[in-house]
Amino acid sequence: MTRALAGLVLLALAFACGKSTHPASGSAESAGEGDPPDSAPPPMDAREAAQWAAAQQGDAEELMRLEDLVGCEGLRDRSDDPSRRMTALRAMEYCPDFSELPWLADWATQGPDADARAALETIGALAARPRRATDPEDADDLRAGCGALLSLAKSASRPRDRRVRAVHALRMLADRGCVKRTDIPTDFETR
Numbered sequence: 271m272t273r274a275l276a277g278l279v280l281l282a283l284a285f286a287c288g289k290s291t292h293p294a295s296g297s298a299e300s301a302g303e304g305d306p307p308d309s310a311p312p313p314m315d316a317r318e319a320a321q322w323a324a325a326q327q328g329d330a331e332e333l334m335r336l337e338d339l340v341g342c343e344g345l346r347d348r349s350d351d352p353s354r355r356m357t358a359l360r361a362m363e364y365c366p367d368f369s370e371l372p373w374l375a376d377w378a379t380q381g382p383d384a385d386a387r388a389a390l391e392t393i394g395a396l397a398a399r400p401r402r403a404t405d406p407e408d409a410d411d412l413r414a415g416c417g418a419l420l421s422l423a424k425s426a427s428r429p430r431d432r433r434v435r436a437v438h439a440l441r442m443l444a445d446r447g448c449v450k451r452t453d454i455p456t457d458f459e460t461r
Contacts (some may be wrong), residue, residue: 311347322348326357333357337364346373359388363395367408371396371415378432379422390435393419397442409448416440416448423455 314322318339325336336357337345342365349358359377362370374396377389393415422428423436437454444451 311344314348322354322357325361326354328357328360333361334364337361342367342370346370355385356388359385359392363392365396368396368412368415369408371411372418375415375418375422378436379418379428383429386432387435390432390439393439394435394442397439401446412443412446412448416443419443420449420453 321332321336321339325332340348342362345358345361345365349355359374362374371393374389374393378386378393380386381389419436419440423433423440425433433455440449440454441451443449444454
């Protein structure tokens with residue numbers, strides 16, 4: 271049994287040490303530094319297209335592979351195509367940081383019901399992760415995303431389901447310092 275366990279550990283390490291095409295793991299050129307901020311994403315190659323197709327079914331492993339392949343920014347950029355948007359929203363759950371929280375909060379607030387629900391579920395999954403050290407740049411994104419979620423939670427004109435999910439996410443994010451617990455609405459039952 272210990273041999274099998276050791277084999278699994280070695281396999282996991284080999285997989286984790288494999289070459290990633292995630293922008294953060296490449297050179298400055300591959301990360302797109304120097305590109306205009308509103309430039310279109312590069313054409314999709316066959317490998318990426320195949321991964322998008324595999325992830326479209328919603329399997330967690332395929333979504334993780336997609337995030338690893340294109341990165342969080344790549345997911346956002348490719349979501350301009352409505353046929354890929356839901357997949358991108360779901361794959362964002364596997365982003366290593368809160369860099370896309372403002373974008374997700376925008377979808378949670380302004381998107382159609384299905385997209386808003388997916389964005390709020392992803393935000394909830396990100397918020398439920400154990401706290402860890404993040405880059406200083408992430409603090410700005412976290413604060414901006416929490417501000418948008420707080421506005422959603424306080425807006426009586428928004429659908430109740432969205433407000434409830436925003437409150438749940440904010441409660442989990444409060445310990446990260448992006449919102450005060452006393453600012454989170456309690457004027458309606460969230461269960």
